[in-house]
Amino acid sequence: MAIWLPRLAVDRWRHAEGCERGQGADGEPYALIAETAHGLRIEAVNDAGLAAGARPGMAVADARAVCPALKVAPSDRAGDLAFLERLAVWAQRWGPWTALDPPDGLLVDISAVAHLFGGEERLLAEVQTRFIAQGLTARAAIAPTAGAAWALAHHGGGSLILAPQDSIEACLAGLPVGALRLDGEVLLVLRRLGLKRIGDLAGVGRDALKRRFRHRSPVTNPLLRMDQLLGRAPEPLLPVVRVSEALVQRGLLEPIRHSELLIRVVADLAADMARELEARGEGARRLELGLWRVDGDVVLRPLELAAATREATHIARLFAGRLDDIDAGFGIELVRMRALWAEPLAVVQKGLGAQPEDSGTSLAACMDRLTMRLGTAAVRRPVPYASHIPERAQRWQPPLEPEPVSQEELAFHARPLKLLDRAEQIAVLYATPDGHPRQFRWRGGLHEVVRVEGPERIAPEWWRERSGTRLRDYYRIEDSEGRRYWIYRAGLAGDGRGGAPDWFLQGLCS
Amino acid sequence: MNLSAFPTAAQLSLPGKQASRWSPGLPCAPHNEVFASADEGSGVAVALALALDGLRGQGGDRLGDRSLLWVQDATSLRLNGRPYRAGLPPELRNRVIHVLAPKPEDALFALEEGIRCRDMACVIGEIAGNPKTLDFTASRRLTLAAERYGVRLFLVRHDAKRDLSSARMRWQVRSAASLPPGWNTAAPGTPAWHAELFRARTLATGEWILRDDGKGLAAERPSTAPDHGDLAAAAGGRSLAAC
Numbered sequence: 001m002a003i004w005l006p007r008l009a010v011d012r013w014r015h016a017e018g019c020e021r022g023q024g025a026d027g028e029p030y031a032l033i034a035e036t037a038h039g040l041r042i043e044a045v046n047d048a049g050l051a052a053g054a055r056p057g058m059a060v061a062d063a064r065a066v067c068p069a070l071k072v073a074p075s076d077r078a079g080d081l082a083f084l085e086r087l088a089v090w091a092q093r094w095g096p097w098t099a100l101d102p103p104d105g106l107l108v109d110i111s112a113v114a115h116l117f118g119g120e121e122r123l124l125a126e127v128q129t130r131f132i133a134q135g136l137t138a139r140a141a142i143a144p145t146a147g148a149a150w151a152l153a154h155h156g157g158g159s160l161i162l163a164p165q166d167s168i169e170a171c172l173a174g175l176p177v178g179a180l181r182l183d184g185e186v187l188l189v190l191r192r193l194g195l196k197r198i199g200d201l202a203g204v205g206r207d208a209l210k211r212r213f214r215h216r217s218p219v220t221n222p223l224l225r226m227d228q229l230l231g232r233a234p235e236p237l238l239p240v241v242r243v244s245e246a247l248v249q250r251g252l253l254e255p256i257r258h259s260e261l262l263i264r265v266v267a268d269l270a271a272d273m274a275r276e277l278e279a280r281g282e283g284a285r286r287l288e289l290g291l292w293r294v295d296g297d298v299v300l301r302p303l304e305l306a307a308a309t310r311e312a313t314h315i316a317r318l319f320a321g322r323l324d325d326i327d328a329g330f331g332i333e334l335v336r337m338r339a340l341w342a343e344p345l346a347v348v349q350k351g352l353g354a355q356p357e358d359s360g361t362s363l364a365a366c367m368d369r370l371t372m373r374l375g376t377a378a379v380r381r382p383v384p385y386a387s388h389i390p391e392r393a394q395r396w397q398p399p400l401e402p403e404p405v406s407q408e409e410l411a412f413h414a415r416p417l418k419l420l421d422r423a424e425q426i427a428v429l430y431a432t433p434d435g436h437p438r439q440f441r442w443r444g445g446l447h448e449v450v451r452v453e454g455p456e457r458i459a460p461e462w463w464r465e466r467s468g469t470r471l472r473d474y475y476r477i478e479d480s481e482g483r484r485y486w487i488y489r490a491g492l493a494g495d496g497r498g499g500a501p502d503w504f505l506q507g508l509c510s
Numbered sequence: 511m512n513l514s515a516f517p518t519a520a521q522l523s524l525p526g527k528q529a530s531r532w533s534p535g536l537p538c539a540p541h542n543e544v545f546a547s548a549d550e551g552s553g554v555a556v557a558l559a560l561a562l563d564g565l566r567g568q569g570g571d572r573l574g575d576r577s578l579l580w581v582q583d584a585t586s587l588r589l590n591g592r593p594y595r596a597g598l599p600p601e602l603r604n605r606v607i608h609v610l611a612p613k614p615e616d617a618l619f620a621l622e623e624g625i626r627c628r629d630m631a632c633v634i635g636e637i638a639g640n641p642k643t644l645d646f647t648a649s650r651r652l653t654l655a656a657e658r659y660g661v662r663l664f665l666v667r668h669d670a671k672r673d674l675s676s677a678r679m680r681w682q683v684r685s686a687a688s689l690p691p692g693w694n695t696a697a698p699g700t701p702a703w704h705a706e707l708f709r710a711r712t713l714a715t716g717e718w719i720l721r722d723d724g725k726g727l728a729a730e731r732p733s734t735a736p737d738h739g740d741l742a743a744a745a746g747g748r749s750l751a752a753c
Contacts (some may be wrong), residue, residue, distance in 0.1 A: 359628050359659075360626050360627055360628030360629075360659045360661070361623075361626055361627050361628065362627070362628065362629060363577060363627060363629035363630075365627075366579075366623050366624065366626070366627035366629070366630075367607075369623050370609060370620055370623055373616065373619060374609065374610075374611060374612075374616055374620065377610075378609060378610045378611065378612075379607065379608075379609050380607075380608055381606065381607050381608065382593065382594075382595040382606060382608060383595070384595060384596070390594075390596075393596065394594065394595045394596070396608070399577075399607045403604065414597075415594060415596040415597035416551070416594055416597045417551045417554060417555055417558075417593070417594060417597045417598065418551050418554060418590055418591035418592060418593060418594060418597075419591050419592055419593075419594040419597075420591040420592075421587070421588070421591065421592060442549075443549055445549065450687075451688075451696055451697060451698045452696060452697070452698075453694060453696070453697035453698060476697065476698055477698070478687070478688060478698040481684070481685060482684075482685035482686040482687040482688065482702065482704075483549070483550045483552070483685040484550075484551065484685065484688070484698050484701060507591065507594065507597070508549075508550060508551035508590065508591055509551055509597070509698070509701065510551050510552070510554070510555030510558075510597070510701045
């Protein structure tokens with residue numbers, strides 16, 4: 001069964017406006033518009049607008065020329081699609097499987113189902129009444145194949161039911177080629193060839209069609225579409241399946257006000273959640289704990305995990321650390337835990353001998369505990385980044401994310417072991433003619449340079465920095481006590497980007 | 511009670527004949543402390559060199575795909591800087607997980623969590639000064655955890671006095687002049703550090719010049735007469751004598 005909602009966008013807009021068909025705002029000519037590369041275009045028009053001459057696909061300026069009173073509202077394609085998804089789940093009342101047919105249709109598999117509704121005519125009548133009760137314009141048709149049902153729903157004239165014993169080819173021969181669900185360009189080609197009806201295509205030889213349309217994709221291949229229409233080629237549909245999130249809750253007879261009891265309830269909930277997730281073969285990545293208080297207030301505590309897990313003790317322990325600042329008020333009467341984000345996690349054999357207490361925790365559990373106490377910004381991993389400026393050449397990312405792909409680091413430049421967050425200025429007491437300092441003062445200590453390597457010149461990234469940024473000349477130095485540092489001079493004397501260049505110490509070498 | 515069975519004071523004062531000397535490649539203690547100045551990179555470098563030496567000694571399998579937890583408190587981050595990936599030893603570059611703890615007690619928590627994790631190759635900590643929370647009890651807790659879970663802990667103490675601690679090996683470290691490289695004799699070469707082992711449970715104390723050339727840790731005795739400088743004063747009443 002195919003269901004077509006020809007006025008989906010307008011019907012949704014009318015629902016949002018809260019007016020009946022032809023009443024209120026719907027009484028005036030209204031158009032739903034979208035911004036395109038060629039300016040504002042009309043996507044859908046209500047009945048009054050259609051009567052006034054506006055058509056979908058027109059530019060707004062052209063439509064205003066035809067109908068100066070035309071009012072516009074923005075269209076909402078994503079919202080339409082989300083609505084269609086919900087509608088598809090709702091339409092499972094008529095059959096076990098439904099599939100989306102974007103932008104404005106549904107396909108319902110009603111094989112061996114129609115008799116439950118008293119036959120196919122009564123099923124169609126029920127579909128009509130249900131959609132009218134919802135305030136939606138719908139056309140439904142029943143046929144042995146999805147393609148034939150679609151063609152009937154969109155272009156069918158008389159009977160909207162095609163029985164299995166009828167010949168599909170004979171019944172649909174009179175429909176236009178648009179009923180084959182083809183691209184606009186292919187339809188244009190067919191029209192230029194003079195093939196206007198499905199019956200015309202049957203008259204052309206199969207070999208000729210095959211030579212003319214070589215694409216594998218069904219939307220550009222009329223022959224494949226014909227085969228699907230007639231049931232000669234399979235047409236798999238992607239069914240819509242409702243996914244419900246794992247949820248466990250405990251209603252409490254006596255409202256609790258003390259944290260020890262609450263922690264025990266949370267531990268029980270975590271055990272329930274672990275069982276629920278295990279039954280689904282999933283592990284939680286994000287959990288939410290909701291605490292309903294007697295006075296109706298709700299406290300929510302989210303929890304994000306570094307890796308999918310369903311270990312009850314681990315979850316309970318992480319939540320227990322976040323329950324200290326909860327104001328219980330007159331007591332908490334309902335506790336609910338939801339898994340907002342779950343990932344597949346296979347059931348694994350537990351260790352036979354060693355318990356986790358003896359062998360230590362896993363890396364993911366360790367990261368969870370650290371981020372729970374210190375925050376996500378405190379636990380990170382350095383990864384290389386494509387930049388030659390030393391402090392930009394490394395970035396920080398969450399510890400368990402995969403490393404980004406990068407070019408291998410160049411090995412011929414020695415880099416320091418530690419880098420100061422802000423390069424500290426040093427006072428050069430005596431500079432050699434070569435350019436590097438002989439003696440400098442840093443943090444109150446005097447350093448006499450005995451060995452030096454450099455300069456390694458690192459120019460600023462001109463494509464992202466201001467024009468006044470100065471280049472840097474880096475030197476690796478060792479002082480008389482063996483301490484090794486990485487220092488640089490910002491700029492050159494007389495480069496026109498400021499006064500005399502300053503010296504900075506940026507890194508500590510091993 | 512037969513007092514003659516006990517060692518005499520004279521025997522005790524002699525550093526033990528049976529106490530063996532430390533050398534690279536020996537099994538590394540579970541809990542090590544490295545004292546160094548915050549103005550130089552030697553403390554962290556020696557901690558990394560000792561950690562690598564311990565990991566190499568256990569064969570390559572200990573490293574596997576394990577990570578290295580690097581915990582810093584905010585003061586040591588400000589004084590001594592952040593680990594820089596391109597300058598780390600190549601076998602550790604992709605393993606570092608850095609934890610920035612705002613306070614020393616958070617750093618201790620992170621260290622203990624890292625020790626209890628079976629997927630850690632080793633744990634490096636940096637704590638500046640002598641915070642109150644890092645007392646003997648806290649260090650004993652770390653030692654017991656490290657012995658139980660088998661994850662080595664290397665705690666770098668920046669600008670710290672030698673307070674009470676239960677660390678099995680305690681080092682005082684400063685930079686030493688590097689070897690001149692083969693090509694550019696004016697440039698700094700393979701880094702070297704002057705390391706003094708001043709407390710060890712089963713080993714004799716002593717001083718060494720350590721070098722890590724990328725393949726292994728090399729140690730040699732300081733060639734000149736040891737110049738303790740201000741170390742002797744900092745050690746207070748303790749003996750600095752080696753053998």
